[in-house]
């Protein structure tokens with residue numbers, strides 16, 4: 001757990017420890033006296049948030065998590081424009097400077113797949129003890145969002161084994177679905193139904209990984225069939241920032257959006273998750289539907305990231 005780059009690196013037991021710590025933190029948030037105890041855990045650690053792509057939840061939940069644990073947080077949330085990147089500075093130089101400034105951790109969101117790994121290479125080359133967390137690298141991965149997703153399933157469904165999940169939308173570019181699929185391969189008897197238009201299918205390398213780990217999956221274009229079968233439905237938006245500017249998404253949106261009638265197809269206890277933001281693929285009226293759980297899901301973001309930061313710095317909660 002030196003760096004958090006991709007979800008394949010988490011073992012089943014590490015995930016379980018993280019979720020147990022998250023449970024404890026969730027309880028502590030209800031106990032006023034716990035705040036002071038939490039604040040001591042990462043006291044004076046220097047945590048840098050470098051975000052080259054837009055973010056609301058990830059950046060704010062990381063900032064809140066780090067501050068509640070007593071860390072000093074420094075951030076540039078529009079690094080592509082307001083950091084020296086705008087003047088042509090390489091990511092490697094920026095990371096080297098921050099590490100030299102004694103950053104204990106750098107939480108990095110970047111438009112290029114592999115950016116977090118490049119940051120790790122800088123730390124290794126110059127023997128910096130700074131830890132890197134991947135907060136989304138282009139169309140690569142977003143391992144901390146999928147920790148929130150898994151924790152939500154564990155909490156709402158009550159288990160992470162023996163269930164069927166429909167994962168749908170722009171699977172080619174949706175990094176949260178990539179990280180989630182890798183995580184799910186560690187659990188027993190999880191069946192995955194990938195729902196996407198033909199040009200937006202799950203990456204072949206991830207499908208191979210699932211085969212190697214004996215995960216049963218299928219690919220379909222029929223969201224209706226998937227909704228009838230799934231215990232959990234996980235939906236994402238069309239990742240327009242990775243599509244040509246003149247891409248006409250109207251028909252796709254019609255085919256892949258979810259409305260109230262679709263929710264009636266869900267099994268009795270099934271529910272809908274979404275990493276957010278929603279960009280028209282889920283009708284507004286669904287927000288208050290009893291099976292729509294994406295606001296509950298988002299509410300776990302701070303606690304999950306607090307547990308992760310503590311684990312990374314070997315701090316017991």
Ligand code: NCD
Pocket residue numbers: 057058136142145174175176236237275276277
């Ligand atoms: C996701 C992301 O950035 O990949 N957002 C998030 O962190 N919750 C999903 C998305 O942007 O579609």
